Amino acid sequence: MNGTPRLNGVNGHPKDNRSHSPNMSRKSSSPMAPAFMVSAPGKVIVFGEHAVVHGKAAMAASISLRSYLLVTTLSKSQRTIQLVFPDVGLDHTWNIDDLPWHVFTKLAQRPRYYDMVTSLDPELVQAMQPHIDAVSTHLTGDTRRIHQNAASSFLYLFLSLNTPTAPACIYTLRSTLPIGAGLGSSASICVCISAALLKQIHVLSGPHHDQPEEEVEQQLERINRWAFVGELCIHGNPSGVDNTVSTRGRAVLFKREDYSKPPNAEPLKNFPELPLLLINTKQPRSTAVEVAKVASLKKKYPGVTRATLDGIDQVTMSAYTLITSENFDPSSEQNIEYLGDLFRINHGLLVSLGVSHPKLEHIREIVDYADIGWTKLTGAGGGGCAITLLKRNVDEAALRDLQEKIEAAGFEEHKTTLGGSGVGILYPAVLHNGTNEEGGEEIDQQKFLNAKGPEDIDALVGVGLLERRPEWKFWQ
Structure with missing residues (x-):
């Protein structure tokens, strides 16, 4: 070992009485920790x-x-x-x-x-x-x-x-x-x-x-x-x-x-666990490039761009108000539809900022045609992933058919849950x-x-x- 070991235990951890000399043998009687x-x-x-x-x-x-x-x-x-x-x-x-x-x-x-x-x-x-x-x-x-x-x-x-x-x-x-x-x-x-x-x-x-x-x-x-x-x-x-x-x-x-x-x-803490499809376009994207697009648009059209960003903020806070309300019921079809509508609105506003991608729009079209949920891009856009909030009681055959279409288009689908x-x-x-x-x-x-x-x-x-x-x- 190079140099001298530190002297205060594991960063001053209490109850740690181990020797700190690297050359001093550890107690042979102490059992190995389990995996x-x-x-x-x-x-x-x-x-x-x-x-x-x-x-x-x-x-x-x-x-x-x-x-x-x-x-x-x-x-x-x-x-x-x-x-x-x-x-x-x-x-x-x-x-x-x-x-x-x-x-x-x-x-x-x-x-x-x-x-x-x-x-x-x-x-x-x-x-x-x-x-x-x-x-x-x-x-x-x-x-x-x-x-x-x-x-x-x-x-x-x-x-x-x-x-x-x-x-x-x-x-x-x-x-x-x-x-x-x-x-x-x-x-x-x-x-x-x-x-x-x-x-x-x-x-x-x-x-x-x-x-x-x-x-x-x-x-x-x-x-x-x-x-x-x-x-x-x-x-x-x-x-x-x-x-x-x-x-x-x-x-x-x-x-x-x-x-x-x-x-x-x-x-x-009360965010519900919801069924979600995550679809990866496998299209490389740069967060910095997409952020710069919005900054450029804001400089060019400050009023319109600010209004769009304000609209996205209102979507976020509408979802927050629903989820944190005392009467929120995640099993309610009405509440799921409300969140789904917010997915769709949020995506539309992001499209207007120029941060979507033809592959993301193709995914949205496939899912919209199947009528099984609401889709939006997630993250910076310009590629990356889309997420779909599923409607309640979606038919398994419809999900299988959607998966075939998604994979045939060259995308990668993951069935997952949100909020676990x-x-x-x-x-x-x-x-x-x-x-x-x-x-x-x-x-x-x-x-x-x-x-x-x-x-x-x-x-x-x-x-x-x-x-x-x-x-x-x-x-x-």
């Missing part, structure tokens, strides 16, 4: 795209497409941590003793696990760089960038929350979320990493059904804060919305009037899965890696789309 798994959802913007850039409110909600992180503790003789992210082809191992722990002897103010960290420490980032440069050296371009972003996010959190005596582990990540489609995949991964590392240093208890509300809130806030730090490593100046939705689930109403500060985000649970944990990584194995089926790394795609991952360990497994626990 466990954490999971966090992706997100969609439901209302308010582009208007939010101009100081208006927007609403984002979780979806049931998720990331899953399996943590496997190795024997005491091992001194490595390994990232295995097979869906993107990332496989990298670091020697724990070679990591730049020496940085923490120089910092006057070291972050504690309960601190609010709003910027990265440049000295730590610099010390990490050789260890990030060594990731996926055989690759170039976007693929290598994705690998190094993920590695950077993980390593920054690992070093910030751990000590040189951290146990050797394999961190295996699978996801049912499309990457780069504006669905918060990076935030979902950061929430998984944050929750897993905080669990390993014993500062997360539960979750359990009778956990006090203030304790639940405190633990969610800790997970969310460190997930935001992970997002800082990837995006530089993230809004904080994606990790907040991924941590808490359901939905949030958010507004960002001052870009030097995080947005004001109000959790919507946030971060969850499976501790230990054992599910019953309808098997006869005594004590349940242990989800080991090989089974996890053998899952061929999103459907297999859902069938093996999924949180909620196919079935509600009682072994998964959520802070809520």
Whole structure:
């Protein structure tokens, strides 16, 4: 190991009496921790795209497409941590003793696990760089960038929350979320990493059904804060919305009037869980390009553009008023239709701002012709994804016919739900899965890696789309 390890335990964690000398052997009598798994959802913007850039409110909600992180503790003789992210082809191992722990002897103010960290420490980032440069050296371009972003996010959190005596582990990540489609995949991964590392240093208890509300809130806030730090490593100046939705689930109403500060985000705990179709155009798009389009239009036609953005804001607040009202009934056909109408209006206003795309319009036409729900683009537009809120009691044959048309047009359809649970944990990584194995089926790394795609991952360990497994626990 280079340098001297830090002296205050796990960032000053109470109840952590481990020795911090990297060369001192760990107690041979302490058993290996069981494998466990954490999971966090992706997100969609439901209302308010582009208007939010101009100081208006927007609403984002979780979806049931998720990331899953399996943590496997190795024997005491091992001194490595390994990232295995097979869906993107990332496989990298670091020697724990070679990591730049020496940085923490120089910092006057070291972050504690309960601190609010709003910027990265440049000295730590610099010390990490050789260890990030060594990731996926055989690759170039976007693929290598994705690998190094993920590695950077993980390593920054690992070093910030751990000590040189951290146990050797394999961190295996699978996801049912499309990457780069504006669905918060990076935030979902950061929430998984944050929750897993905080669990390993014993500062997360539960979750359990009778956990006090203030304790639940405190633990969610800790997970969310460190997930935001992970997002800082990837995006530089993230809004904080994606990790907040991924941590808490359901939905949030958010507004960002001052870009030097995080947005004001109000959790919507009564947001209903609704059936949703997510359709990926697979058309690459640039958020910056689409945002610039609206800014240019506003400069050219200020009055009309402001009126359009005000209209989008009114749509968002109409949905907020309905969902937070005492009489809101998510099973009411009238309420679903109200939200559906708002989908359609919001999309029309975004089209008038020039941020749709022919492929998004083609999807809307196919769904409108099938008459099974209401469709809008989600996110920046210019490609990416569309979401369809389904009408109640839609015929299965009509859904199958729609799926065939969507796929024939070259798009990718995901059946999902809107507004589900946030971060969850499976501790230990054992599910019953309808098997006869005594004590349940242990989800080991090989089974996890053998899952061929999103459907297999859902069938093996999924949180909620196919079935509600009682072994998964959520802070809520």
